[in-house]
Amino acid sequence: xxxxxxxxxxxxxxxxxxxxxxxxxxxxxxxxxxxxxxxxxxxxxxxxxxxxxxxxxxxxxxxxxxxxxxxxxxxxxxxxxxxxxxxxxxxxxxxxxxxxxxxxxxxxxxxxxxxxxxxxxxxxxxxxxxxxxxxxxxxxxxxxxxxxxxxxxxxxxxxxxxxxxxxxxxxx
Ligand code: TQI
Ligand code: ZN
Ligand code: ZN
Numbered sequence: 085x086x087x088x089x090x091x092x093x094x095x096x097x098x099x100x101x102x103x104x105x106x107x108x109x110x111x112x113x114x115x116x117x118x119x120x121x122x123x124x125x126x127x128x129x130x131x132x133x134x135x136x137x138x139x140x141x142x143x144x145x146x147x148x149x150x151x152x153x154x155x156x157x158x159x160x161x162x163x164x165x166x167x168x169x170x171x172x173x174x175x176x177x178x179x180x181x182x183x184x185x186x187x188x189x190x191x192x193x194x195x196x197x198x199x200x201x202x203x204x205x206x207x208x209x210x211x212x213x214x215x216x217x218x219x220x221x222x223x224x225x226x227x228x229x230x231x232x233x234x235x236x237x238x239x240x241x242x243x244x245x246x247x248x249x250x251x252x253x254x255x256x
Pocket of ligand 1: 169170171172174213214217231233234
């Protein structure tokens with residue numbers, strides 16, 4: 085079953101149009117155009133299940149959600165740890181910060197199951213999971229759910245399960 089953060093924080097009900105900015109990409113070697121496509125697809129999976137909409141903005145001061153890639157310590161007390169271990173983290177509503185470990189072998193184009201590294205991680209799969217956290221979902225006990233707290237390398241898992249849909253539709 086799905087879960088929420090303590091106190092069930094959500095984005096306010098009068099704020100259904102959320103803006104996101106991709107603000108820190110210099111530590112990763114993926115084209116910005118590719119990143120924009122991947123994150124738009126990941127947000128689209130959640131907007132399809134709710135009345136929420138997600139629009140990219142180039143202005144981080146305008147953004148409700150900010151997305152960035154960082155190595156090691158990056159100022160929030162939750163340092164990244166290099167290859168594998170923690171891949172990314174996102175904060176609960178209405179913080180909006182979504183950080184990714186630049187040290188991972190991110191796969192954003194092509195088929196991750198065909199990746200030539202056994203540490204390759206599918207960027208869209210991680211993004212769909214972290215957006216769930218950004219919107220207020222904790223971890224699910226349902227193994228098929230996007231919010232289940234296990235991810236395999238060289239695996240793509242991007243389709244919301246009915247458990248994810250029920251969890252998010254209870255909030256929005
Ligand atoms: N990052 C953890 C995660 O996103 C960070 C974390 C642990 C966390 N507990 C949390 C974030 C509670 C919010 C609330 O779960 S991770 C997975 C999964 C990670 C893990 O890098 O370990 C995915 C990133 F769920 F598969 F294990 C993406 Cl999909
Ligand atoms: Zn961080
Ligand atoms: Zn998680």
